[in-house]
Amino acid sequence: MSHIMLVSSQKSEVGKTVIALKAGIEFSKKNLNVLLVDLSFGKKKMSEYLDVNEDIIYDVKDVLDDTCSINQGLLNINEKLSLLPFPRIPDKLGVLEKRSLSKLLEQAREKYDIIILDLNFENYFTCLDQINSIVIVNNNDFSSVNNINNLINTANEFNIENQFVVLNKYNKKEAKKGNMITQNNIKKLIECDIEGVIEIDPDYENFNYDYLISEQNNSFNSVLKNIMNKLSTVANF
Numbered sequence: 001m002s003h004i005m006l007v008s009s010q011k012s013e014v015g016k017t018v019i020a021l022k023a024g025i026e027f028s029k030k031n032l033n034v035l036l037v038d039l040s041f042g043k044k045k046m047s048e049y050l051d052v053n054e055d056i057i058y059d060v061k062d063v064l065d066d067t068c069s070i071n072q073g074l075l076n077i078n079e080k081l082s083l084l085p086f087p088r089i090p091d092k093l094g095v096l097e098k099r100s101l102s103k104l105l106e107q108a109r110e111k112y113d114i115i116i117l118d119l120n121f122e123n124y125f126t127c128l129d130q131i132n133s134i135v136i137v138n139n140n141d142f143s144s145v146n147n148i149n150n151l152i153n154t155a156n157e158f159n160i161e162n163q164f165v166v167l168n169k170y171n172k173k174e175a176k177k178g179n180m181i182t183q184n185n186i187k188k189l190i191e192c193d194i195e196g197v198i199e200i201d202p203d204y205e206n207f208n209y210d211y212l213i214s215e216q217n218n219s220f221n222s223v224l225k226n227i228m229n230k231l232s233t234v235a236n237f
Helices: 016-029 060-064 098-109 121-126 144-157 172-177 183-189 209-213 219-234
Strands: 003-008 034-039 081-084 114-119 133-138 162-170 194-199
Touching: 003 016, 016 034, 016 081, 016 114, 016 133, 016 162, 016 209, 016 219, 034 060, 034 098, 060 098, 098 114, 098 121, 133 144, 133 219, 144 162, 144 183, 162 183, 162 219, 183 194, 194 219
Parallel strands: 003 114, 003 133, 034 081, 034 114, 133 162, 162 194
Antiparallel strands: none
16 A cells, blocks of 8 residues: 655745655655656755656646656656656646546556655645645744644544654754744644754755755655654654
């Protein structure tokens, strides 16, 4: 039985796309068939991070509209990792319809062990009844607590038991100054454990493909490893 993981946030530019990408790459290294579905309106798309933007012929919108089959829309990154890319024309995706996305996910379940959705908050309700786990990504500005709790409450409404909160681009210096909220204070105010904290560093801010596939010992790789280990147990990977 395939596992569907949603990576999302209520705000933009907090790094959910790179977290979804890293999870997909690492799961594929475990000999699992992985599908990345890019439905995010962020500035930089999965296809750009993976250096396959120029290879796009069909995209996820074409699959949703039955313009092409799911196999025709795929970009094969390696033997175990595939991508349904976001359209190169930004306005092409439009409003997601539940029926279309449900059909796509049902087809994907036949082939893939894990399906990872990078999805904006406004489109959550098109698929939440099919989600097995959710990774909630936020930073540590003062809106983060409310944003995180909103997503936790929504996940609870749909009985999504596997919830992982990641504080990304965590600014430790500004938290100490009182300009941003500390990890400990966030932990006291949200209704879920914090899975991990990824601190701001120059490498992470200048994110590229080499950093994405690296095995170096840093908070980015450590947090993703923790999530993957827990999911592997839950989903029997």
